[in-house]
Amino acid sequence: MIVANKFNSMHQEQEYLTKEKFKALGKELEHLKTVKRKEAAEALEYAKSLGDLSENQEYQEARDSQAILEDRISRLEAILKSAKIVSAQGTNLIAVGSVITVEKDSDKSHKSYTIVGSEEADATNGKISINSPLGIAAVGKSKGDKFSFETPSGMMSYKIIDIK
Template structure:
């Protein structure tokens, strides 16, 4: 992984609550960082080679102005280069988060909340914006709910703006 040695200093960083919301850092879990690094390596090596082979084949078919295979390969090349730029940008501003040992909600925390007056509980992982995915119960620390949870502790009650208006929730657990 010598290709990505410039990213080594971004590992094992525990951000403070004041820097989490204000800086331009892209906070990532170690797993997401590794996933993006692997994808970048694949795109720069294997994918570029595959596209070069497709372009070479398409050029061999003759007239490029009426060559659908060539046009498709060029579009794929452009999309691949765009993805490479996006990943490089994400990684260039990346900090790998480690959950702090405090009892308050921070990046990397798993938080269980309960709407006041209801029995149903919901557990979310607080992640950086690049990893947010509601189907996986991962919410960004910059989302309205994520921002409302930051620095709260087990037992705290907080108000959160929902489509039905402000609602009160209780933090049942923080891990």
């Protein structure tokens, strides 16, 4: 249980990414900086040329779009700066990168999930964030352990069937 507590306190300080996701975010950042920034600047210049800025809707929209773009660039830079590259640990404890099979206590159904960093989370494809209620409750557990967590629809309880 010490491993889980240590890990839970660490996972909030860093973004955990697979090598593939790290590369994809790097490509996105480069595209935003080189292509999208130029497009945003051009849109802003065009909108300025339309006249009175105080009543110029295109200018306001261009400024808003540019602000959203700069926010995304800043977020990506922060993520990539603090990122820790992870892969399946090959351990018997659940961590980022683990593929787990769990059994739901209420109906004994089995589901498999991959525990990932928050940037890679995609519940429809079975990628569960380490920061989700399930991820937080499962990290540090081993095969055969049971765990529970609160959801908006009530308490959920699972048993760990397998860890890869």
